[in-house]
Amino acid sequence: MRVKPYNKAFMVIHGTLLSLVLLTVYGFYSFDYKDVNFVEASIQTLQNVKMMFIEPHFSHFTFQEALYQVAITLGLAFLTTVFGAAIALFLGIFAAQNLTNKAVSAVIKGVVAFIRSVPTVLWVLIFAVAAGLGSVAAVIGMTFHSVGYLIKAYSEAFEEVDKGMIDALKASGAGWWQIIFQAVLPSTATYLVSWTFLRFEINFAVAVAMGAAAGAGGIGFEMFMASGFYYDIQEVGMITYFILIFAILLELVATRVKKNLKTAEV
Amino acid sequence: MTTLLELKNVSKYYSKDIAALSNIHFSIEEGEFVSVIGPSGAGKSTLLRCINRMIEASSGEVVFNGTNIRKLGRKGLRETRTQIGMIFQHYNLVTRLTVIENVLHGRLGYKSAVAGMLGIYSQEEKQQAIRLLEELGLSQHMYKRVDQLSGGQKQRVGIARALIQNPKMLLCDEPIASLDPGSSKIIMDHIKNISASYKITCLVNLHQVDVALKYSDRIIGVNKGEVVFNGKPSELTTDMIHKIYGSETGDLIFEAGERNAG
Ligand SMILES: Nc1ncnc2c1ncn2[C@@H]1O[C@H](COP(=O)(O)OP(=O)(O)O)[C@@H](O)[C@H]1O
Ligand SMILES: [Mg+2]
Numbered sequence: 001m002r003v004k005p006y007n008k009a010f011m012v013i014h015g016t017l018l019s020l021v022l023l024t025v026y027g028f029y030s031f032d033y034k035d036v037n038f039v040e041a042s043i044q045t046l047q048n049v050k051m052m053f054i055e056p057h058f059s060h061f062t063f064q065e066a067l068y069q070v071a072i073t074l075g076l077a078f079l080t081t082v083f084g085a086a087i088a089l090f091l092g093i094f095a096a097q098n099l100t101n102k103a104v105s106a107v108i109k110g111v112v113a114f115i116r117s118v119p120t121v122l123w124v125l126i127f128a129v130a131a132g133l134g135s136v137a138a139v140i141g142m143t144f145h146s147v148g149y150l151i152k153a154y155s156e157a158f159e160e161v162d163k164g165m166i167d168a169l170k171a172s173g174a175g176w177w178q179i180i181f182q183a184v185l186p187s188t189a190t191y192l193v194s195w196t197f198l199r200f201e202i203n204f205a206v207a208v209a210m211g212a213a214a215g216a217g218g219i220g221f222e223m224f225m226a227s228g229f230y231y232d233i234q235e236v237g238m239i240t241y242f243i244l245i246f247a248i249l250l251e252l253v254a255t256r257v258k259k260n261l262k263t264a265e266v
Numbered sequence: 267m268t269t270l271l272e273l274k275n276v277s278k279y280y281s282k283d284i285a286a287l288s289n290i291h292f293s294i295e296e297g298e299f300v301s302v303i304g305p306s307g308a309g310k311s312t313l314l315r316c317i318n319r320m321i322e323a324s325s326g327e328v329v330f331n332g333t334n335i336r337k338l339g340r341k342g343l344r345e346t347r348t349q350i351g352m353i354f355q356h357y358n359l360v361t362r363l364t365v366i367e368n369v370l371h372g373r374l375g376y377k378s379a380v381a382g383m384l385g386i387y388s389q390e391e392k393q394q395a396i397r398l399l400e401e402l403g404l405s406q407h408m409y410k411r412v413d414q415l416s417g418g419q420k421q422r423v424g425i426a427r428a429l430i431q432n433p434k435m436l437l438c439d440e441p442i443a444s445l446d447p448g449s450s451k452i453i454m455d456h457i458k459n460i461s462a463s464y465k466i467t468c469l470v471n472l473h474q475v476d477v478a479l480k481y482s483d484r485i486i487g488v489n490k491g492e493v494v495f496n497g498k499p500s501e502l503t504t505d506m507i508h509k510i511y512g513s514e515t516g517d518l519i520f521e522a523g524e525r526n527a528g
Contacts, residue, residue, distance in 0.1 A: 162358070164354060164356055164358035165358050165359065165360055167320060167354075167358060168352065168354060168358035168359070168371075168424075168427075169371055169374060170320065170347075171318055171320055171347060171350070171352040171437075172347060172348065172351070172352070172371065172372055172374060172375050172427070172428070172431055173344045173345065173346075173347035173348035173374070173375020173376070173431075174371070174374035174375055174382065175344065175374070175379050175382065177379050177382075177383050178374045178377070178379060178382035178383050180383075181382075181383035181384070181385075182360070182371060182374065182382065182383070182385060183360045183371075186360055186362050186363050187360060187361070187362050189362070
């Protein structure tokens with residue numbers, strides 16, 4: 001028995017799926033396999049993976065140097081998060097509908113939505129046009145996207161603030177900046193800190209990628225060199241472990257922070 | 267006796283054709299304790315908020331202490347608001363901060379922008395806060411965060427915050443609507459005592475007729491945005507209560523027999 005109607009949506013979905021299947025089959029058929037033996041190739045790939053992760057070692061630099069490079073990457077993440085947070089805090093206040101007029105809020109939110117819709121990596125590359133590939137473009141680009149992300153997070157936290165509380169201070173003759181500092185910020189502090197930390201975690205991952213993609217230095221750049229320049233698979237494995245450890249550490253803290261976000265009420 | 271507050275033909279329209287307040291006209295003497303009663307939606311909150319311009323009235327005059335509040339500029343309005351304390355049904359405290367920090371917020375209107383932002387208070391201001399908290403029986407909770415207090419305690423913090431303004435008048439919007447009977451009595455007694463001992467004029471929105479009868483010097487009855495009664499508690503007849511609360515006789519929990527029970 002037919003349950004779904006043969007309507008337009010049904011036709012479109014099934015048509016798409018069918019053409020994808022046909023394309024896949026045709027793709028495999030039309031590949032230029034040269035003389036690669038499938039089984040042999042698989043085995044060799046697995047051997048590479050084994051070498052990478054079972055026998056990792058440092059050859060072009062030492063453990064201390066690796067630590068130093070991770071510190072550079074962390075520094076890049078930290079710097080861009082702090083810059084982003086400072087700018088976003090200021091603009092976030094003006095983006096919150098309950099704190100400013102609707103027009104200002106709408107303009108800031110519109111611009112921010114645009115900034116966020118372009119990935120961080122693209123922003124870095126865009127700024128690289130002016131600043132050249134390197135740490136400067138990475139800092140500016142990453143800060144830019146962090147500002148967009150944090151303005152959204154902060155302004156939403158501000159908008160959750162109890163209106164009655166703001167009214168009470170207004171009714172006692174308190175001024176706008178006084179209300180921001182004495183009521184709005186204290187009420188949202190846990191949220192602001194949590195969101196900022198989450199952004200730091202994101203920025204760490206981006207900073208690793210930027211090291212390679214934009215030549216911003218740090219552990220990401222070392223990884224790029226080890227794989228693309230020295231073809232040292234074992235070193236790539238070692239660096240991967242290194243980044244993994246730091247990412248897990250950050251993730252552990254971030255999980256705590258997220259729990260904090262959920263239980264804290266404005 | 268001198269008149270502290272006078273409303274002249276105050277109207278408020280939220281939308282074009284429905285008047286939340288229409289031609290409200292009354293005055294309040296210095297030191298008077300006046301209750302505003304009426305069913306919910308009658309316009310009690312709107313009335314109170316039009317006085318300190320938390321809501322802008324559509325027309326009319328609000329004369330407080332000789333000045334027409336509706337004509338004041340931004341600075342003048344802030345100065346006048348420091349003279350008028352406000353107490354709310356939901357306390358409206360900054361719950362993440364301590365009791366004493368919340369009380370000191372009542373001083374913000376008197377401070378420079380920067381001192382207020384950073385929360386820098388003088389020694390006298392701190393001492394006054396401590397004195398008020400002692401008076402309201404909260405001295406051992408001074409450094410607790412507000413979210414650890416009970417409803418009754420929170421409302422007392424709200425009262426302290428209003429009193430530290432050294433106001434001429436208190437506007438109380440249903441101060442006991444969220445409290446149990448025991449705490450309600452404590453809060454009403456405090457407000458009444460304050461009014462008497464500091465000679466502060468009080469305008470209190472209430473929805474309990476028996477409470478209004480017990481504490482007020484005068485009662486103003488509001489229905490559908492109009493003042494339908496303005497007189498002494500002894501003049502408030504059962505018929506009048508029904509007129510204030512609408513025509514459905516018998517729907518009221520409160521009946522005339524309870525009037526002398528308070
Ligand atoms: N911000 C507002 N916008 C539109 N209508 C409102 C607003 N506030 C109150 N009202 C309306 O005005 C009338 C009076 O409300 P209110 O003053 O809160 O009454 P009360 O405090 O006596 O319960 C009600 O009909 C209410 O729906
Ligand atoms: Mg009300």
